[in-house]
Amino acid sequence: MPDESLNPPGADDSRRLMLRAKGGDRKAFDVVVKRYANMVVGLAFKLLGSRDEALDCAQDAFVKAWENVARYDPKWSVATWLRRVVTNLALDRLRRRRSSAALSMVIEETFASDEAGPSERAEKKERSDVVREIIELLPEKYRTVLILRDMEGVDIADIALVTGTNAATVRWRLHRARALFRERWLAISSRE
Secondary structure: OOOHHHOOOOOOHHHHHHHHHHOOOHHHHHHHHHHHHHHHHHHHHHHHOOHHHHHHHHHHHHHHHHHOHHHOOOOOOHHHHHHHHHHHHHHHHHHHOOOOOOOOOOOHHHHOOOOOOHHHHHHHHHHHHHHHHHHHHOOHHHHHHHHHHHHOOOOHHHHHHHHOOOHHHHHHHHHHHHHHHHHHHHHHHHHO
16 A cells, blocks of 8 residues: 555645655655656756756756755755756756757757648758757857746746846846847848
8 A cells, every 4th residue: 555645735745755855765755756757857858958868867866866855955846956956967968068969959849730741840840950059059058047947937936046046147047048049040040
C-alpha cells in the first residue's frame, strides 16, 4: 500500500515534501522528482536543444538537488528552486561547448500544422530554423530570460530567483532580448 503521507493535499505539498527530503527522507524526494521531471527535462531541452543532453542535464540537476537539499529554502517554490538548478547546469554545459553547435530549439511545434501542405511545412521549417538561429545568437543573459518567460511561461519574480537578479533586471533583460530578437528577425526578413 502506498505511503499516503507522501502525497498530502494542498498548495504547499511540494514544499512539505522538500522539507521532509531535507530531513533525509529519500521517498519524499523521489515524489518531487516524479512531479517535476517533465518540467526539468523540458527546460533543459529548451536551453540545450538536444534531447539526450537535456536528459543528462535533468539527471544531473536532480542529483545536485538531492546533494544540496539541505540548502533548500521553503520561501522558494520547489519549481523555482529546481529551475535555478537546471538553468545553472544547462548554462554551464553551454559555456563548455562554446562551438557554434549550440542551442537548437524545437520551435517547429509552435509553427507546425498537420493541415499544412508540403510547401507550407517547408516554409514553417525554414522560419523555425531562423528563429532557432536568432535565439542561439542572443547573449546568454538575454536568451535565458527569453526562454524562461516566453517559452516556459515562468513569471518575472521566479525568473529573478532563477537568475539571481531582481525583477527590474529581468524585465529590462526581457525587453532587451525581445528587441534584439526583433532587430535580427527584421534584418533577416528584409534580405529575403
